[in-house]
Amino acid sequence: MGKKKVKDTDYLFISAYLRTRERNLLTAARMERMIDAPTLEDAAKVLSEIGYGEFSPSSDRELSTALANEREKLFQDLYRFVPDKAVVDVFKVKYDYHNIKTLLKAQAVGTDGTRLLLDAGRVEAERLARAVKEGDYDLLPAELAQAAREALEVLSATGDPQLSDFVLDRAYYREMRQAAQATGSTFLEEYVAAAIDAANLRSAVRTLRMKKSGDFLRKVLFEGGAVKTASILSAALGGSVEELYRSTFLRAAAEAGMEAVRSGGSLTAFEKLCDDAVTAAAGKAKGVPFGVEAVIGYLVAKEIEFTAVRIIMSSRMAGIEGDTIRERLREAYV
Numbered sequence: 001m002g003k004k005k006v007k008d009t010d011y012l013f014i015s016a017y018l019r020t021r022e023r024n025l026l027t028a029a030r031m032e033r034m035i036d037a038p039t040l041e042d043a044a045k046v047l048s049e050i051g052y053g054e055f056s057p058s059s060d061r062e063l064s065t066a067l068a069n070e071r072e073k074l075f076q077d078l079y080r081f082v083p084d085k086a087v088v089d090v091f092k093v094k095y096d097y098h099n100i101k102t103l104l105k106a107q108a109v110g111t112d113g114t115r116l117l118l119d120a121g122r123v124e125a126e127r128l129a130r131a132v133k134e135g136d137y138d139l140l141p142a143e144l145a146q147a148a149r150e151a152l153e154v155l156s157a158t159g160d161p162q163l164s165d166f167v168l169d170r171a172y173y174r175e176m177r178q179a180a181q182a183t184g185s186t187f188l189e190e191y192v193a194a195a196i197d198a199a200n201l202r203s204a205v206r207t208l209r210m211k212k213s214g215d216f217l218r219k220v221l222f223e224g225g226a227v228k229t230a231s232i233l234s235a236a237l238g239g240s241v242e243e244l245y246r247s248t249f250l251r252a253a254a255e256a257g258m259e260a261v262r263s264g265g266s267l268t269a270f271e272k273l274c275d276d277a278v279t280a281a282a283g284k285a286k287g288v289p290f291g292v293e294a295v296i297g298y299l300v301a302k303e304i305e306f307t308a309v310r311i312i313m314s315s316r317m318a319g320i321e322g323d324t325i326r327e328r329l330r331e332a333y334v
Helices: 008-024 028-036 040-052 060-081 085-109 125-134 142-158 161-183 186-209 214-219 229-238 241-245 251-263 268-287 292-317 322-328
Strands: none
Touching: 008 060, 008 292, 028 040, 028 292, 028 322, 040 292, 060 085, 060 292, 085 125, 085 142, 085 161, 085 186, 085 292, 125 142, 142 161, 161 186, 186 214, 186 229, 186 241, 186 251, 186 268, 186 292, 214 229, 229 241, 241 251, 251 268, 268 292, 268 322, 292 322
């Protein structure tokens, strides 16, 4: 697939538009206000101030619906103005794969997974549900259909949803990489490579933590990162993971991950460092006055925001203390 010629000047209008929208992102200070707010309603008011409208969920399902509506508004908004819709599609791919995972697992145990679907992918959730229910994967784009068939075969043969997830994750990162390459944006390709690098480091640390074999690790590593899979495998088996990542943006995460492997402690800090490192990689977009980088940076910022809103609001509903909520939050983009 040939690369498109990306001209920064094509993005003059939307870059200016998004720079003004960035003022309404959920900053660290606004997160603190939500955590410290006396009531759930007061926490929701912070979101109303930054464009969430009447945002007052009182249950997990209402929260999911409210966030789904905000996500749909975001994608529709960007689709209207972005010169190349494929840039937005790179960020929609994951919802297709989330939905396929959800549907296959629900089907395997005889439950209805449709209420857990996120209608934010390239393929309508309803069409995905029909494809899985009827076993008619020709309703889906070729790559997604092939991945769904393979995942179903693995799930039927092994009964292990983790193994079918690996099949889908591999296809997800492959599609994400191909979609990024098709846009012709080097910055977007580098961002996707950073996401793959973080995913692979997670796989290496979890594999070592579970004392699984090298063969197992080989199956759960994804091609496309800056750090080659052969190097990761060799480092994991040879006890040199920290050394491998020492000169990369994942240095701190690798050190925390290996410390957790040695001590048997929690992986929470490690997971957070992985996510924050990828956010920092996307944060380079802030230094670019106009261009596709502005769109990518804004999409990353909103994804972080939606995750933060879910963590804070669901934690407040459950009566979880502020310090525990703070431990779970990722670094804000702004």
